[in-house]
Amino acid sequence: xxxxxxxxxxxxxxxxxxxxxxxxxxxxxxxxxxxxxxxxxxxxxxxxxxxxxxxxxxxxxxxxxxxxxxxxxxxxxxxxxxxxxxxxxxxxxxxxxxxxxxxxxxxxxxxxxxxxxx
Amino acid sequence: xxxxxxxxxxxxxxxxxxxxxxxxxxxxxxxxxxxxxxxxxxxxxxxxxxxxxxxxxxxxxxxxxxxxxxxxxxxxxxxxxxxxxxxxxxxxxxxxxxxxxxxxxxxxxxxxxxxxxx
Numbered sequence: 001x002x003x004x005x006x007x008x009x010x011x012x013x014x015x016x017x018x019x020x021x022x023x024x025x026x027x028x029x030x031x032x033x034x035x036x037x038x039x040x041x042x043x044x045x046x047x048x049x050x051x052x053x054x055x056x057x058x059x060x061x062x063x064x065x066x067x068x069x070x071x072x073x074x075x076x077x078x079x080x081x082x083x084x085x086x087x088x089x090x091x092x093x094x095x096x097x098x099x100x101x102x103x104x105x106x107x108x109x110x111x112x113x114x115x116x117x118x
Numbered sequence: 119x120x121x122x123x124x125x126x127x128x129x130x131x132x133x134x135x136x137x138x139x140x141x142x143x144x145x146x147x148x149x150x151x152x153x154x155x156x157x158x159x160x161x162x163x164x165x166x167x168x169x170x171x172x173x174x175x176x177x178x179x180x181x182x183x184x185x186x187x188x189x190x191x192x193x194x195x196x197x198x199x200x201x202x203x204x205x206x207x208x209x210x211x212x213x214x215x216x217x218x219x220x221x222x223x224x225x226x227x228x229x230x231x232x233x234x235x236x
Contacts, residue, residue, distance in 0.1 A: 011129070014126075016122055026204060080202060084199055084202065
């Protein structure tokens with residue numbers, strides 16, 4: 001089975017350093033050196049992570065020869081969001097059930113309070 | 119760096135068969151045999167995928183010795199959703215920009231139509 005886009009995206013996201021790079025790029029474009037600074041990592045190690053992110057189209061890199069700034073490319077994340085949409089009802093339902101439970105609890109508390117005051 | 123929960127989740131999702139298993143389980147719990155049927159895969163191969171999903175807490179399995187039904191456990195997907203929230207503005211902004219562009223286009227069309235009628 002050839003790797004599909006969604007699998008490539010998920011594989012690229014399955015690393016805390018790569019997610020930290022994306023978090024940094026969410027604040028604005030940055031050079032490889034700037035990206036590497038907070039991780040105390042060699043430039044080749046950072047470059048390897050950037051290549052994985054670039055292959056997954058999660059980042060784009062400028063064409064300038066000296067300073068090739070990286071920027072976030074969010075299209076694959078939007079695809080993850082679309083995929084996730086089908087499952088959202090599972091935790092939203094759970095949340096609704098918790099809401100119902102809390103409402104019941106409040107109603108009981110109220111009834112209990114009223115009885116006490118009588 | 120020890121693998122964190124989010125990395126384990128993303129790694130488990132980086133496979134089309136495992137995502138298809140989750141999609142099937144979104145419709146209700148199923149046995150290993152039922153899950154294996156549509157993939158034309160050996161039971162050991164399916165079991166291996168289920169183990170990855172179970173380790174990532176994306177599925178839970180019943181305790182019955184003979185028939186251990188699998189069911190979806192959505193908590194890790196909710197965590198992915200939380201993570202994704204920080205990036206949502208990127209495609210929503212793009213969408214807003216497209217919306218603005220279309221509004222401009224409509225306004226221009228209207229003005230153009232009015233001029234023609236004069």
